Amino acid sequence: MPLISVIIPTYNRANVLPRAIKSVVDQTYTDWELIIVDDGSNDETKSVVDQFLFDERINYVYQENKGVSAARNYGAEKASGEYLIFLDSDDELLPYSLLKYAEKISKGFPLIVFSKYFKGKEVRGIKSSSMFFKNIGVSNIPGAFCLRKNLFFDIGGYNVKLLHSENWELMIRACHYFSLGNDDISYVKYPLLQYNDWCTLEKLMQNKKNKIKSYKVLYEEYRQNNTFDNSLYLYFAHVVAMNYGGLGKIKLTMLWTFKSVNMKSLRIRYMFKPLLIFMKRRIIPY
Structure with missing residues (x-):
């Protein structure tokens, strides 16, 4: 072998x-x-x-x-x-x-x-x-x-x-x-x-959609698994929020930003980064 x-x-x-x-x-x-x-x-x-x-x-x-x-x-x-x-x-x-x-x-x-x-x-x-x-x-x-x-x-x-x-x-x-x-x-x-990485606008947008689908899966799976620290699934929600921001979907950006915030210890980065990405893409499209 x-x-x-x-x-x-x-x-x-x-x-x-x-x-x-x-x-x-x-x-x-x-x-x-x-x-x-x-x-x-x-x-x-x-x-x-x-x-x-x-x-x-x-x-x-x-x-x-x-x-x-x-x-x-x-x-x-x-x-x-x-x-x-x-x-x-x-x-x-x-x-x-x-x-x-x-x-x-x-x-x-x-x-x-x-x-x-x-x-x-x-x-x-x-x-x-x-x-x-x-x-x-x-x-x-x-x-x-x-x-x-x-x-x-x-x-x-x-x-x-x-x-x-x-x-x-x-x-x-x-x-x-x-x-x-x-x-x-x-x-x-x-x-x-x-x-050998290659990137087109089409691939970039598809990657964002794939990230959203995948990190939603991880958010649900890890949230139910007590083996892992809560910070992991909060991070997964944060990634979903950022990618919805990049796609210009403000309601879903806000929804997943809320999911990603640990109310016991507010994380400024988690709160504002998805919104900053949303606003950036409104001003400077891909």
Whole structure:
């Protein structure tokens, strides 16, 4: 069995998928398998993948379209490696990425290994947040973290209801459920991923709508879960309020701003930031 399973979910990205696959094939480290999960594509994805299947380490599986989180979960179920790396189909691992992850794993078998990544030429990743247990530094971009397969399944995998921030939420559950500390986590403090972000006005507006849907789900789920601090679901409501503000929906902005305010300790930022965003977008449209 390989040490590391790389999982690439893809949907109608035949034009960029070969770049992601080749970034795995070109790794200096060889003890890996690659599972490509076709999430119901209707383009040339299958033909593109067929060109790589001469390599016995590469596997192709197909499912009806269920979304990226369900595709990642399906890939994890098929994986035989002890560790999992999720890679988006428009991103690329750097040639030495799996070697560096493997070196960190060999020094103590951590639950998670985080790395930095390139966004363009800018180095990003490994930031701490009050959302995580003991302010552990994390990277939430697929390809910039490697985690044990048993940890992934113990925390329930990806939340398939989420259309946005699913990696970030996965790390919240990992950190809170397992009270992760420095002995459980290892870091590669330089980039192991080329993150290829692209943005259009259409994508920006769709992301806002997806954020609203996803953070509403998180607000309801976390509010019912006594395991987590109240500040988490109040933050989720705050994100919903800010995105409604960005879409210019004042009544819903006010409603979710009220939900996000902890009346026992008023948070000025939570109260006014969504309204400031609303007013800004009234003056300066996207």
